[in-house]
Amino acid sequence: MSDTIAEPIAAEDAPVTEDVTDAVAADAAAADAATEAADYAIEVNDVSMIFNIASEQLNNLKEYFIKIMRHELFFKEFRALDHVSFKVGRGEVVGLVGTNGSGKSTMLKCIAGVLEPSEGSIVVRGNIAPLIELGAGFDLELTARENIYLNGALLGYTREFIDEHLQEIIDFAELEDFMDMPLKNYSSGMVARIAFAIATVTEPDVLIVDETLSVGDVFFQQKCEDRIRSFIDSGNVTVLFVSHSMSQVARICDRVIWIEKGVMRRDGPAKEVLGEYSAQFDPAAGQGGEKVVVERLVADAPDALLDTDRTTGLIPERDEAGNANRFFVAHTGAPIAVPAVRYQVKRGNAYLYPVLDPSLYSVVYIRNEEGKIVREAVDEGTYTVEIDLADAARTRYQLVSTSFSFTVRDFGHYDDVDSAAWYSIAVERAYDLYFLDDTPDNRLRPDEPVSRADVVELMWRMSFGAPEPVGGPACSVSPERAFTDVSGGEPFAEALAWALRAGVVLAPEKPGPFRPDDPVTREAFACMLARLARSRGAYVAPSLDALASISDADAISGWALESVAWAVAGKVMGNGGTVSSGALVSRAEAASMAVNYQPQALDGHNRLTNPR
C-alpha cells in the first residue's frame, strides 16, 4: 500500500482482542458459561476488517487540509475480511488456505492481536506463540543473547523463565558460539532459528504458524516441523497453520478453512477442502490430485520440453556426458529454471541435493523411507522427493506440488565382502582409490584366486594418473603381436598394452601364450609389483637382509628373490613373518597388497596383514 492511504472505519467502541484466561467469573452462572466457552481456544465472531483506500498518501497537514477544502478526499472501502466467523477448539490443528490477497494474513494478524477488527470480535484463550514473521522485534545491533530477553519480554515470558531456559533456546538454535555477536552479523536463517527457538521454548496454548517453516535450511525446517508436531501430538496446543505448501498443510492439519477475497469459502476436513481448493487452479482436472497439476503442465509445455519425465514433471538438463545434473520444472510457456534439484552420480552413488532458491519459492524435500528429510540421498534405500513451487509473482502458480521417488543402490560395497573380514577395509580403500571397479553382479569373489588378466588390470588401475613409464616404454609391441592368445578385443587388452609398455608384463622373445585366466603366485605378484615400481622410478633396490625375518624365505624361487625382498622391505607382504611365496594370490589379497604398496592410501591406518 505504498501509494495509498488506508484508514479504518473503526467504530468508537472497536472491539479489542481479549485475553480472557483469568477472566473466569466467580459467580455460578458466569462460570457455567465460561466452561462451555472455554472449549474453544479461538473464537472469531463475525469479524470484518475494513480499510479505506484513498488515491494517494497524505503525510502532511497542508496536503490534508487542501484535500479537505477541495472535497477531494474520496475513499474507497476495501473489505479485507467480510463477516468471517469460526471457532477453533482446544487442541485442534487448523490450516488456513487462500490465494494471495485473500485475507489470510489479515485474519492471522487479527487473531494474533496485531490488528484490531473493524467489526465483530475475536477471543483468544491462553497465551499465543505467533510465528507470523520470525525475528519481528529483534534489534540487529543487539547480540543474540540480548535479543532473546527482548523478544521473550514481548512474548510475555517472565525473566526467571528466560534465565532458566536460555541454554535450551541456544541449544535448539544451534548457535552456541555466536551468542554474543550482534544480530546484524547473522544470516537470515540464523535469525529465524533463534526466533523459532524463543517462541517455542515452552508449549503455548495457541500456536500461529505462517509459512515460517520455509525459512532456514532443510534440516532446521525438519526440526521446526518436529517441534510443531510434538505440540500437535500433545493435544493441548491449538494450531493455526498458514502455508502455500498444500502438501505441508495436508500433512499437518485435520481441518482446513479456505478464505477467498475476504469471505470464508469452506470450512471442513482437510482433504475435502484442499481438494476443492487445488481444483480451482485447474478447472479441467476436477478432483485435483497433485499429479494432475503436473500432467497438465507437461501437456501444455512446448515441444522442446517433451523430454520430460511425465510422472515427475521434471525436465533433466544433461551435460555432455549425458548426466542429468539440473532439473527444470515444466509448466506452460518457458520453463522456470529451478536449480532445485541437482542430480549427481558419483562413482555409483546417487546424490540428489535440494537447493533452495528463495526467489522462486521452490522448496525441495528429500525424504527417506522413515519420512525424515535428508540433505543427500547417500544411503541405500528409496527416497521421495517433494517439490513445492510457486513462480516469482506467486500469482499464476500458487502451488505446484509434485512428488516422485527414486532408489539409491550403493555399488561401492560388494555384496560378498563381509565387513568383519580382515580384507574389508583394504577392499573399500582399493575401491575408493579406483584400484577395483564395479562388477556386473556386485560381487568381488574375494577368496577366488586372482587371474593374470585381473592383476594386469589392477596394476593398470593403480597407475591411473601416473605419468608414462620413467625412461620411455619398456616395450612397444602390441599385446596381440606379443601373445598368441590375445586378439586385442579383450576387456583387459588395453591394460595389457599398458603393462607391456610399463614393463610390468614382459613380452616373450617370440610370440607365446599370455594365459590370462591362469592364477598368480605370490612371488610372481611381487615381481610384477616391483616392475610397476620400477616403471615409476620408485624402485629402491632392497637388501636381502630384509628376508631374515621371514621364516619361509628358503622356499622363494631364485628369480623372485630380489622382488620378494623388495616387497618385504616395503611391507607389502611378509608382515606376518611368512611370505608363502608359492601360494596363489586371492582377489582379496591382491587388493590388500595393492593398498599396502600405497601406504599413503591408508591414511595412517595400520598396514593390513593377511593372517597367513
Added chain:
Amino acid sequence: MSSTAEKVTHVSDNVAKDRFILQQLVTKDFKLRYRRSVLGVVWSVLNPLLMMIIMSFVFSYFLRGSSVENYPLYLIVGNITFGLMNEATTGGLGSIIGAAPLLKKVKVDRWVFPVQKVLSAMMNFGFSLIAVVVVMLFFQVVPTWHIVWMIPALLLLMVFCIGISLLIGAAAVFFRDMIHLWSVAITAWTYLTPIFWDLSLLTNAGAPQFVIWVVKLNPMYNYLDMMRCAIVYQASPGATVLLLAVFWALLALALGLLVFRKTEHKFILFI
C-alpha cells in the same frame, strides 16, 4: 499445559508484561547508546559539564546584574533539566513511528514506546546528576534537606513528559510535519525558559506584565524552579510554582492519554 502448569512461564498480567518490556527496551536503548563509544556513559556526565563551562564563561558577565549567586550551578541544573524534557519528548515524538516494525508484527501495548523514551531520558538524567555533584563539590555547596524537593520535581516532570510524548508521538504518526514542528517548538521553548538567564533580568528591565506571566506560566519554568529550589537556592518552592507544576503535569497526561487512546487503533495503518 499439564507439564508447565506448576511452573511460571508467562507473566501473570499485562502490567507485569509491560513492565518487563519497558525494562528491556530501556536496557536496549542504554546499551546501544554507548556501544562502541570509548568513554561510554562518562559522556552523560561530561556533556553537561563542558556545556556549563562554555556557557558560564560567556554568560556570567552578561548576567552581572541578576540576583543569581552561583551561576555555574544555576546553569547546569537548568540545562540538564531542560535537556531531560527535550530528550524525552523528542524521543517520544518518533517512538511510535520507530516501533513500526514491531507494532506491525507483534501484539504489544503501544503506550510502552513513548513511555520508554521518557524513562530512558530519565536514566540519562541520572548520570547527568553526577555532573551536578561535581559542580557542587567544586563550589563547596552543601545541600540542605531541601534537596528532597528534587523527587517531586522529577516525578512531575516525568508525568509531564509522558503526557507530551503520548500526544506528539501519536500526532507524528498521522502528520510527519510534527517532527519538524517540534524542533522549532523546542528551540523557541529554550529561549522562553530561563535556562541561562534569570527572571530578575526581565523584571529589572521593566518588561511588560504579560511577558512575565507567559514566562511564569511556562511549564518548564516551574519545573526548573523546583529543581533550582532543591539544589541551588536550598529553599522550598513557592505555592504557585508547585501548583502550576502539578497542573501542567496532569493536564499534559490527560491530554496525551485522551489523544493516544483515541488514535492508537489507527496507528498500524499509518506506520
